[in-house]
Amino acid sequence: xxxxxxxxxxxxxxxxxxxxxxxxxxxxxxxxxxxxxxxxxxxxxxxxxxxxxxxxxxxxxxxxxxxxxxxxxxxxxxxxxxxxxxxxxxxxxxxxxxxxxxxxxxxxxxxxxxxxxxxxxxxxxxxxxxxxxxxxxxxxxxxxxxxxxxxxxxxxxxxxxxxxxxxxxxxxxxxxxxxxxxxxxxxxxxxxxxxxxxxxxxxxxxxxxxxxxxxxxx
Numbered sequence: 501x502x503x504x505x506x507x508x509x510x511x512x513x514x515x516x517x518x519x520x521x522x523x524x525x526x527x528x529x530x531x532x533x534x535x536x537x538x539x540x541x542x543x544x545x546x547x548x549x550x551x552x553x554x555x556x557x558x559x560x561x562x563x564x565x566x567x568x569x570x571x572x573x574x575x576x577x578x579x580x581x582x583x584x585x586x587x588x589x590x591x592x593x594x595x596x597x598x599x600x601x602x603x604x605x606x607x608x609x610x611x612x613x614x615x616x617x618x619x620x621x622x623x624x625x626x627x628x629x630x631x632x633x634x635x636x637x638x639x640x641x642x643x644x645x646x647x648x649x650x651x652x653x654x655x656x657x658x659x660x661x662x663x664x665x666x667x668x669x670x671x672x673x674x675x676x677x678x679x680x681x682x683x684x685x686x687x688x689x690x691x692x693x694x695x696x697x698x699x700x701x702x703x704x705x706x707x708x709x710x711x712x713x714x715x716x717x718x
Contacts (some may be wrong), residue, residue, distance in 0.1 A: 522604050525566035529612045531560045537619040547620045552680035555624075556673055558612055559637070559664075563605050567644040568661045594712040598645045605641060609633055628683045632694065636676045639701030643668060646708035650715050672700045 538552045540547045557641070588662045613624040679693035 522566050522608070525562040525605075526608050526611070526717075528565055529558050529562040529580070529608055530615065532561075533612055533616055533619060540620070548622055548684045549686050550680065551616065551620060551622060551624070551684060552677040552686070555612070555616065555680060556631075556636075556676045557606075559633070560596050560611055560640070560669065560673060562608055562612075563637075563640055563644060564665060566605060566608070567641070567648045591709055591712070593716075594645065594649075594709055597649075598641055598708075601645055602638060602641045603644055605637055606634070609637060622684070626683065629680060632676065632679045632683060632697065635701050636672055636697050639672055639697065639704040640669065642705040642708045646712055648713060649712065671696065672704075675700065 536550075540550060560710065575696060604652045610625075613629070616622070644661070644665050647661055647668075650664070675693045675696040681687075682693065
């Protein structure tokens with residue numbers, strides 16, 4: 501656990517010093533929500549049925565933009581190889597990386613939901629929505645952290661991560677949109693969408709933690 505905390509603190513400091521990846525993600529998220537708000541004003545007065553898709557697509561691509569840089573700088577500078585020879589478990593390395601990515605992405609998501617609340621005049625900062633987005637983000641970050649590691653030494657890593665991640669994230673995207681729609685009182689069928697998010701998150705977190713030691717050795 502001490503190793504995971506050390507890695508997490510180091511990554512958070514680096515995220516603050518080298519903010520290009522997360523600033524790019526935040527800029528994309530801001531422009532996306534602003535564009536959708538102006539577009540919806542032209543076609544409808546009730547935006548609640550459209551908001552779940554807007555939120556999750558924004559979260560998805562903002563996270564991919566940000567996570568694609570989570571290992572890139574360290575691989576280029578050689579510090580990632582130094583961490584691999586440090587006397588800490590591989591699981592601690594993964595946990596520290598995942599938690600730092602989670603903290604940064606949750607910050608962007610809260611800002612997006614606050615801005616969407618103002619622009620769309622719909623309350624999004626509720627306990628139910630916070631739980632749905634929080635659990636889904638844990639599953640999302642768990643998987644993308646593993647995949648970012650897998651493609652970190654590839655030159656076209658920015659292209660490889662979306663190709664690997666998007667097909668695997670389809671169940672989470674569908675369940676997230678449906679569960680968010682239910683939280684906004686939009687008819688979404690009788691499917692156990694929240695349960696699907698929880699199952700996906702458990703699968704993603706456990707599977708990624710188990711596979712990470714093998715991935716970093718390649």
